[in-house]
Amino acid sequence: MSKKVLKLVLFLTGMVIVVLGINVGFGGITTLGLQGGTDFYTVTDHDTFGIRDNHVRFAGGIILAIGITITGCAIYLENAFTPMMIITTAFVIGGLARLSALDTGILFSSDILPSLIIELFGFPLLAYWVWRESKKPQSM
Numbered sequence: 001m002s003k004k005v006l007k008l009v010l011f012l013t014g015m016v017i018v019v020l021g022i023n024v025g026f027g028g029i030t031t032l033g034l035q036g037g038t039d040f041y042t043v044t045d046h047d048t049f050g051i052r053d054n055h056v057r058f059a060g061g062i063i064l065a066i067g068i069t070i071t072g073c074a075i076y077l078e079n080a081f082t083p084m085m086i087i088t089t090a091f092v093i094g095g096l097a098r099l100s101a102l103d104t105g106i107l108f109s110s111d112i113l114p115s116l117i118i119e120l121f122g123f124p125l126l127a128y129w130v131w132r133e134s135k136k137p138q139s140m
Contacts, residue, residue, distance in 0.1 A: 006133055007074045009126070010084075014071030021064025028053040028060075066090070073130075081134040088127035095119030 023034040029052065030038040043049045066087055073080035095116055098107065106112055 003077060003133055006129055007077055010070055010074035010077070010080070010130075013126070014067050014069070014074060017067030017070060018064060019067075021060050021062075021067050024060030025057055025064045026060070028057045077130075077133065080130055084130045085127055088123040091119045091123040095123075 019034060023031045026032060027034075027038075029041075029049070032038075069083055070087060073084055098112070098116055098119070101107060107116060
């Protein structure tokens with residue numbers, strides 16, 4: 001039962017991250033709007049914006065690839081240990097990087113805090129769950 005629930009959690013987590021990756025990877029800084037409005041800034045230097053937007057699209061593509069990998073881990077749970085340890089470590093590091101903003105008003109806002117909690121606590125718990133399940137003998 002636990003493996004089936006873990007597979008479901010991995011699949012749903014992966015699909016959420018796939019959507020986030022598509023939103024940023026194909027929408028750039030403005031995103032495709034899948035997380036809300038896109039009218040939140042004014043471009044004053046179009047050349048620099050284009051360069052930064054392209055870098056953000058690349059990062060979105062990486063997020064998309066991570067989501068696809070997590071979804072794959074749900075399907076091939078027996079091979080999930082190593083990729084999930086790498087991915088969960090990346091999410092914890094990303095969460096810690098958020099703290100560098102040093103703006104508690106934003107960090108503890110309802111827009112960021114849930115993500116921060118998932119990154120710093122949820123992903124380590126998911127890693128532990130994958131580790132625990134990977135130690136159990138595979139049933140036929």
